[in-house]
Amino acid sequence: MVDYWRQGSVAVIAVNNPPVNALSYNVRVGLYNNLDKAANDRDVLAVVICGKGRTFPVGADIHEFGQIPKEPWITDVGRKIESLGKPVIAAIHGTGLGGGLEIALFCHYRIALPNARVGLPEVLIGLLPAGGGAQLLPRLAGIQVAMEMITTGRQLPASEAAKYNIIDKVVSGDIVKEGIEFALRVQNKPFQDKILRYRSPHGKDSLQPITEAVLRKIKMRSRGFYAPVWCVRSIANSVKLPFEEGLAQNRIMFQQMQLSGQAKALQYAFFAERSISKWKLPCGGNFATAVPRKIKTISVIGAGTMGTGITVALLSAGFPVLLVEQNKRFLMKGVQTVQSLLEGGVKRRKFTAEQAKMASSSLTTTVDLQALNSVDLVIEAVFETLSLKEDIFSKLDKICKPEAILCSNTSYLNIDKIAASTRRPDKVVGTHFFSPAHIMRLMENIYGCKTSPETVATVMDLGKRIGKVPVLVGTCPGFCANRMNRPQSEEALFLVEEGAQPEQIDQVLEDFGMPMGPFKVRDLAGGDIGWRSRKDAALHLGLTLSYDLQFFNGERYCSLADKLCELGRFGQKTGSGWYSYDKPGSKQLSIDEDVTKLIQNHRDSLGIKPRKITTQEIQERFLFSGINEGFKILEEGIAARPEDIDIIWLYGFGFPRHYGGPMFYASQIGLKRVYDRICHYHELFPYSSHWMPSKLLQKLSIQEVPIGQWAELHSKL
């Protein structure tokens, strides 16, 4: 696992633990023993530590997560380096992360290739860099840089790392050869001042103001997430304590953090993210056997909100796109939006002006569906009307080449119905992007009963190639994401009807860690779309939406959102919604007395006496209603595993990652408690069928089955 060879006076110690040279127990032993070997060889005057294959070590072995690491620890390897009596050079290519960077920091010199990246990402799995990182980095790069890097887990490119002295030299060519050359140059020179433990941290006199500023940022960025705060403490230890004592304190904190629910949740999310690519269809097709089709040309139909965002996502990943609209006016508007989104990407430094120009030149347009006769894949993003989508798909079926794949960006409609309008249902699939589609990373892919494994493999592969997080689910109204979100939005309205204020609900859920409360989300998305579809649904049932409507289709109903829309309060875009805004389109919001009065009048007209609603009730009714739906989604096999649901929530709705996702959150609270509370609300609100407890949840709650066994047990229950 660790190779050793000599080239003249230089010993090379190369970690050889594919695929990422993780610092597992055997690697640490190998490093330790080979350092001894170099120390004892009198002809060795300098040592180079590097990684074989594609990278320098990237940190701990994920298979050892959650266990107490066996000795030698990284700090033991580090002490060996420091006391070797010969200069040690870390030669970094690929990524030097976590324990990998810590070992490099114990070395006397660090060189790196220009495209190498370094970082201490432990915070992202709820931990701190206890292998010396929090003690060494402030001594090398200063407190300010260490705080930023360690509390965010950000990876720095070699050039930026060199600016902060983390890298001594950026080199090009063969990293081992460069390492040896560097070693030959420094082998007989003094290097004691390069041992970081003897330095004092830069900026130590400003520890307090730096700490306060960083804590303020952390509070804004990641409410309720403890690891960054502990990271701040661990860095402060580098100033407050002697080196070895700081290391010992940080190790104690690390062990406490390892046991915390948040670290477990983050590590669960880490593995969940890796598991979603291992999809399986009920027909037996799966990721391992299905081969994706080669996609070179893509067409997007509909240049509205979603179509333009999807186009930008495809263009910026290098795909040529043929954009289709129903007429020239809409097409021109769409092209303008695409251009301004590309310009926005340049401003956000997502890509360079040159790349944006290239992307833009790969865009072609048409108002004639016939032009789609040679494309490999089509993504339809027209209005959410089944008959319109059926019409388009039946036309596409006739126009497109037989092997072309036809995707719909529908958010609710049945994929099987759309597929039935074609003679190629095996090549029809849902690709549900999230708004804004050029930014949001979730791609909820939906298979129908006839979708082929090859089609699924193709859209899963496409998702990855355009930088999205593709998750596969089955078809049902709203699929996984919107189906779970629906009861939550309804509960938010009911809570207001019963006595809560919209801003109170938003605050509670933002304090929980959601990026935005449900009323701010409604204002951002625009209330008019939902209002129109509710009016359509009512019409379909021979009803009209009236203000005193308390039941709709046998379900509890709250007409408050309709009342706002009736007043033209569609949200941010009209300058007023649940909040009022400076001007249309502005994000600057304030609480609106008119809305408060409207809510009060609504309650009065229905004879509802407002009651005090607690934080606990808001959290439970919002989160548990969605979780109950999540268990039904599992029960029906719409999602194959709880991990799929959780990743959908982490990437589609910004659910706080330190809770793992709604399903993991439920497992941490305890299924029995969650089930009991759902039964309680079911008793209180019998006219909201979303409170009907999931049978799967009931069964799993009896034995408190751990989340890793839900999917397996479900198939046996």
Ligand code: NAI
């Ligand atoms: P939109 O109203 O902004 O855009 C739809 C576009 O389709 C319009 O520009 C319209 O002119 C065009 N169109 C209509 N009929 C056409 C035809 N026959 N040929 C060519 N173009 C035609 O709608 P939006 O919001 O982009 O939604 C599109 C689809 O994406 C819907 O199915 C929606 O449910 C889904 N979706 C929407 C999300 C959102 O947040 N807006 C999120 C995820 C999915």
